[in-house]
Structure formats: C-alpha cells, structure tokens
Amino acid sequence: MRVEPWWRTAAVYQVYIRSFKDGNGDGTGDIAGLRSKLPYLRDLGVDAVWINPWYTSPLLDGGYDVADYRNIDPRFGDVDQAVEFIAEAAKHGIRVLVDLVPNHTSWEHAWFRAALEAGPGSPERERYHFLPGSGPDGSEPPNDWRAVFGGSAWERVPDGEWYLHLFDISQPDLNWEHPEVREEFDSILRFWLDRGASGFRVDVAHSLVKAPGYPDTGDEENEENLLTGTLFSRHPYWDRPELHEIVRRWRATLGEYPDAMMVAEAWVSDLERLANYLRPDEYHQAFDFDFLQAPWDAEKMRIAIDESMDAVGSVGSIPTWVLSNHDVVRHATRYGLPNEVEAKVWLLDGDRSLLDPVLGERRARAAALLLLALPGSVYMYQGEELGLPEVTELPVDVLEDPVWVRSGHTEKGRDGCRVPIPWTVEGDSAGFGDGGSWLPQPAGWGARSVEAQTGRADSILQLYRSALRLRREHLTSDLEIEWLDSPKTSLAFRRGSGLRCIVNFGPDPIPVEGEVLLSSVELSAGFLPPDAAAWLR
Ligand code: NOJ
Numbered sequence: 001m002r003v004e005p006w007w008r009t010a011a012v013y014q015v016y017i018r019s020f021k022d023g024n025g026d027g028t029g030d031i032a033g034l035r036s037k038l039p040y041l042r043d044l045g046v047d048a049v050w051i052n053p054w055y056t057s058p059l060l061d062g063g064y065d066v067a068d069y070r071n072i073d074p075r076f077g078d079v080d081q082a083v084e085f086i087a088e089a090a091k092h093g094i095r096v097l098v099d100l101v102p103n104h105t106s107w108e109h110a111w112f113r114a115a116l117e118a119g120p121g122s123p124e125r126e127r128y129h130f131l132p133g134s135g136p137d138g139s140e141p142p143n144d145w146r147a148v149f150g151g152s153a154w155e156r157v158p159d160g161e162w163y164l165h166l167f168d169i170s171q172p173d174l175n176w177e178h179p180e181v182r183e184e185f186d187s188i189l190r191f192w193l194d195r196g197a198s199g200f201r202v203d204v205a206h207s208l209v210k211a212p213g214y215p216d217t218g219d220e221e222n223e224e225n226l227l228t229g230t231l232f233s234r235h236p237y238w239d240r241p242e243l244h245e246i247v248r249r250w251r252a253t254l255g256e257y258p259d260a261m262m263v264a265e266a267w268v269s270d271l272e273r274l275a276n277y278l279r280p281d282e283y284h285q286a287f288d289f290d291f292l293q294a295p296w297d298a299e300k301m302r303i304a305i306d307e308s309m310d311a312v313g314s315v316g317s318i319p320t321w322v323l324s325n326h327d328v329v330r331h332a333t334r335y336g337l338p339n340e341v342e343a344k345v346w347l348l349d350g351d352r353s354l355l356d357p358v359l360g361e362r363r364a365r366a367a368a369l370l371l372l373a374l375p376g377s378v379y380m381y382q383g384e385e386l387g388l389p390e391v392t393e394l395p396v397d398v399l400e401d402p403v404w405v406r407s408g409h410t411e412k413g414r415d416g417c418r419v420p421i422p423w424t425v426e427g428d429s430a431g432f433g434d435g436g437s438w439l440p441q442p443a444g445w446g447a448r449s450v451e452a453q454t455g456r457a458d459s460i461l462q463l464y465r466s467a468l469r470l471r472r473e474h475l476t477s478d479l480e481i482e483w484l485d486s487p488k489t490s491l492a493f494r495r496g497s498g499l500r501c502i503v504n505f506g507p508d509p510i511p512v513e514g515e516v517l518l519s520s521v522e523l524s525a526g527f528l529p530p531d532a533a534a535w536l537r
Contacts, residue, residue, distance in 0.1 A: 007261040007284055007377060008318050009476035010047040011468055014381045016326045017054050017076055018062065019420040022433025029420065031077035035085045038092050040450065044385060045468030048095040050201045052326060058108050060170040061402055064203060065106035069188045086196035095198035102185055103204040104171040112172050120161050127181055128172050129164035129210065144216045145237065149406035166207060166237065168402040176208045176246060186253055193257045205264035205277065209243045211236035239268050247282045263287065263320060271311035278317035285320040285377060292322050295339035296363055298489050298505040305374065318479060319376035323367055324384050330417045331367060333390035336360020347392060347412045361387045362531045365460055365520035366503055369533035372467045373501035375479040383421055386448050387460035390416040398440060415439055422449035466518050470535065474499045503533040512536060
C-alpha cells in the first residue's frame, strides 16, 4: 500500500504568535503561551501548525521584517524554547512549519546595516538592490515600481542611492542573483530543519527575482494589479520564470530531510501559472487564494474549486484550501457583507449597516464544513474555529499595520484580523495574558472564548472539533470528489469514502436524504436551511 506523505491531506492551524497566547504577561503572545496551548490544538485535531515569523525583528511589519533568521525575537522567547516547543508539539502528534521570508530582510539585518555603511559601489550593497536615482540630480526614484503597501518601491539613503523595497521601507529586497543570498537561505533552511521543523511557509513566493535592467512597468493599471494580484505575463518583479530555479534548489535541500515540505504564498491569479509552482520538483503546496476570494455563491465557489483541482491536477499536485489568514478580513465578516462589497475597502468608512454579523457567522459555520470536506490539505487561521469576526472598529491610533500609513490612510490594514484570541469569559484580556493585549480586544470578546464554547454542543468550536475528527476518519484516505445533482443555489459532492457534503447558499431550504453525520445548524424534517451545510452518509 502506498503511504501518502503527511502534508497531502494535512489540517494545518496558522498561529499568529503575537496574538495567540501571552505566557509572560507583557501583552504580546509568545512561545511559552503557545506551548501551554498544545493540548488545546491536539484536542482540536490539527496535524500541524504554521507559525508566523517569530524571528528577531523590529516588528514594523508584524515580523515579516526579519533582522536575524537564526534567532527568536526576545518578545517571543529564544531558540532553546523554540526547539523545546517543536519537540513537545511532536509528542502531541503536531508538526511545526515555520515562516521563511526570502524576498526581503529588515533594515535592521546585519547585511543591510553593512550595506548602508559601506556606501555606493561596495560589495555589501550588491546583496540588495541599490541604484542611483533618475532625473538630472538623481532625486527621482530609479523607475516607476510601486510598493505593495503604497508609494514608490524605492527609498533614498543619505549618500544619494536608492534601495528597492516592494513592501514597507523597512523591508529592503534581497538580490537573488547574488550567490551569497542563495547560500544563506540554504543554510537557514537547514538551521530550522535541523531543529525539528517539518517545513516552511514561504512568504511572497512569487517575487524574489527582478528583471535585469530594472525596466519600468509602464503599465497604467500597475497599482491596481498590485492590489488585486492580477499579473501580466512578463512583469519585472512578480512571477518571473527565473525564480523557479531557486525553488528547485530549496526543494533539493528539503529532499534531504524526511517528510519536510514547503507551501508557497504566491498571489498569482492565473491558475496555470500557479501550477508552475507545484511541479514535482518545486513546492509541495501553494495556498489557493481563488477559493479564499470566492464570494458566498454556489456557482462561483464551484468554479473556484473545479479550476483549482484541474490546475493542481495538471502537475500531479494537490489543492491547499484556505478561507482566512493574517492578511485578509476574517471570513465570518466577509460573508456577512453583500457579495459586491469589498471588505478591506469597506473597513475604513463603509456603511456599517451593510454588515449582518449573525449571517456572517452562520455562513462561516457552513463554510467550515465545505472547507473540511474538500480533498487535499486545509489551513485554518487562529480564531476561525471560534467564529471570530474581524474587529472592525479598532481606533486608528492603535493601528500598527504599515498599510495604514503607507496607503496615506486610505486603507485601514490588517490589524482587525490580528486581535489577540479570547481564551476565557472573564479576566484580563479574556485570558490572552495577564498584561493586557497589544491590540485592544472589543467588548464582549470573552463571550466568544474557548472557555465559553467548550462543552457547548452548538458552538462553532465544537463543530470544528467534530468536523476535524470525522475528516480524519472519512476524508483523508483519497482525493476523490464527485459532484452530485443539487438545486442551482447549492453544492453537493461525494467523497471516495461515500461521505456527502451539501452546502445551501440559497434563500430556500433544500431536501436532503441520508444519515446526518454533522450539520452546521439543526436540520428540520429532512430539509437543509439557507446558509447551512451538512455531511451525510
Ligand atoms: C505576505 C505576508 O503574509 C504579509 O503579512 C507581509 O506583510 C508581506 N508578505 C510582506 O512580507
């Protein structure tokens, strides 16, 4: 019998460590806190955790500005604690994936400091992208490239040169043509694999390589393209074909470690191009952001699912489903807004009466049963198992996301999905820690806590627990999916084990037959109500 690699059907839980559980009462989540919640994660039934960057960092982009890839930020702990955590997680049957941030370092990284000090023309500057400016006195940026968070992608240093940063100014892009950069990352991979990590989530996997000569994008819709992730085929810095050689190099290194894997965060909207990242000698997985972005609509969801399955299937890979992460508005809120409203734009000053939070949560429950019934692997973002909504009313003076400032205060950014987790009904920061929380929690957060939901048969936490258990029993031994006839505003499919999943996106109840294994709401007299899902046999 062929034994499937573990990751092909894994249920992975994303830990935004800063907001998960504070072990030392300083208001910031940490390794000690995370470790104390391993029994919770085991009981939830996850196979692995992916931990957002925990490395030494000024945290100007939540840790995606890494100053030292081989060290843990003191606010989170230290390397010994990380190693102990990984070992203890293994005892609970939980693997650990860490974040790899290869496109850029922090401006506090030793290499960037050395580059600033060494000055123009130095070998130290060659590890990054330093260029003279344009215009008669070099006071204009070298070209028209735009940063994802807003503004030019170039920043001038006092000696007159400019450096490239596709994200915040504190995140200078590395030069992947430089052999030392490539060697350094091979060594970083080994560092964490040698300490027990099972693999990596790779940040901005569609960047890395920049076009020779730094040509202008010259595209009027450039900014729009950046925001939506819509790419054209020969963009000067997104999705360059040359980057695949680097991926193959990493894959070869991972191949020396049994069971190691890597998952790409690649925002390429064209699924055929995404499939390139999943060729047998490249990434093991790539997040399916089409599914994440699909509105609450049966037909659109079905298209997203089918197209993804076809694309990944074309290279012999598997789908990797996800509904929320630390970069997007939580789906319990997205699904509570009309489909045509763009949640992240609405967050700033959109009409609040458009949001129906009860509907959003109801749909989030149904979405959980859809997500967990699909073939392949799933990633869940911390708090989605509690049905947490986006915290929409964070006052702007507490926002930390660089998006808020860099967008010129036109986008509120991603802090609303990063608010610390409520663990208990009462108590300081709803059990997050003894020292408050780095982002304020809204009133009533404790009512959504783990404590409040544990042992309550109708809670969303209980739904996730039951679904993850049934998923292990019925849904992880094959990748078969067969679509079944069902009303137009619903989706129904059967998995290889015979388990059927039905999701009702429409306004009317639909009849269902068979033994109900699990449902997102109670069924009445053989009917599945609107905005609900069921697993049947
Ligand atoms: C994607 C990460 O998920 C996001 O949080 C970060 O801001 C950017 N990459 C830049 O590293």
